Amino acid sequence: MTGSIARVQGPRRILEVGPGTGPFTKAILKKLRAGDQFDLVEINRNFCTKLERDLLAPYRIRHPNVAVRLHCSPIENAELHGPYDTIVCGLPFNNFPPQLMRQIFRRMFALLKEDGELMYFEYAGVRVLKGPVLDRAGRDRLKRIDAIGKSLRRKHNGEKEFILGNFPPAIAYRLSGKARAKPARRVATATR
Numbered sequence: 001m002t003g004s005i006a007r008v009q010g011p012r013r014i015l016e017v018g019p020g021t022g023p024f025t026k027a028i029l030k031k032l033r034a035g036d037q038f039d040l041v042e043i044n045r046n047f048c049t050k051l052e053r054d055l056l057a058p059y060r061i062r063h064p065n066v067a068v069r070l071h072c073s074p075i076e077n078a079e080l081h082g083p084y085d086t087i088v089c090g091l092p093f094n095n096f097p098p099q100l101m102r103q104i105f106r107r108m109f110a111l112l113k114e115d116g117e118l119m120y121f122e123y124a125g126v127r128v129l130k131g132p133v134l135d136r137a138g139r140d141r142l143k144r145i146d147a148i149g150k151s152l153r154r155k156h157n158g159e160k161e162f163i164l165g166n167f168p169p170a171i172a173y174r175l176s177g178k179a180r181a182k183p184a185r186r187v188a189t190a191t192r
């Protein structure tokens, strides 16, 4: 999830969305260098307090040349100024309304450089496992989430990697900031 940070030379701009208690944050902090900027956006106040106290404040003292900012707010309307080289997103989209998932990806791509990369993940087989315990509306919602993910991966040159060593096993997705050009529509020509 954090590997693509190393791909960028020079000062980097990195955004983490939904850090929670900070498992990805810890890995990102280890990779930062002087001149980098690292923004985090987390909706939950308790997680913000914990992240700031346990990870970010001590890091800033030891690394005054790295700009680390926590925005305690939803990504949808956080005051963020792109573009970023890398976005690492830990949001659990399989629990989200499809419309919100679309809105969040639109925001993240608006903040990502064209040659930047966006990483997100889901637990392997989560939709198959959840399906039988959901009602029809819940299953329809999961189908739409699945369709949105597939369409994003088609459009943004998506790559996936199975992380079998994780418990539970997960799939990490990498999307490119540049969207593929839409294939030209064939125009039917009238023949007499």
Ligand SMILES: C[S@@+](CC[C@H](N)C(=O)[O-])C[C@H]1O[C@@H](n2cnc3c(N)ncnc32)[C@H](O)[C@@H]1O
Binding pocket: 017, 018, 019, 020, 021, 022, 023, 024, 041, 042, 043, 044, 047, 073, 074, 075, 076, 089, 090, 091, 092
């Ligand atoms: C499943 S946790 C992921 C935490 C961590 N990355 C991990 O792998 O353990 C998702 C986090 O996203 C946060 N979150 C949910 N919706 C959000 C939103 N719209 N904007 C920012 N953060 C959000 C939640 O509060 C939660 O801390």
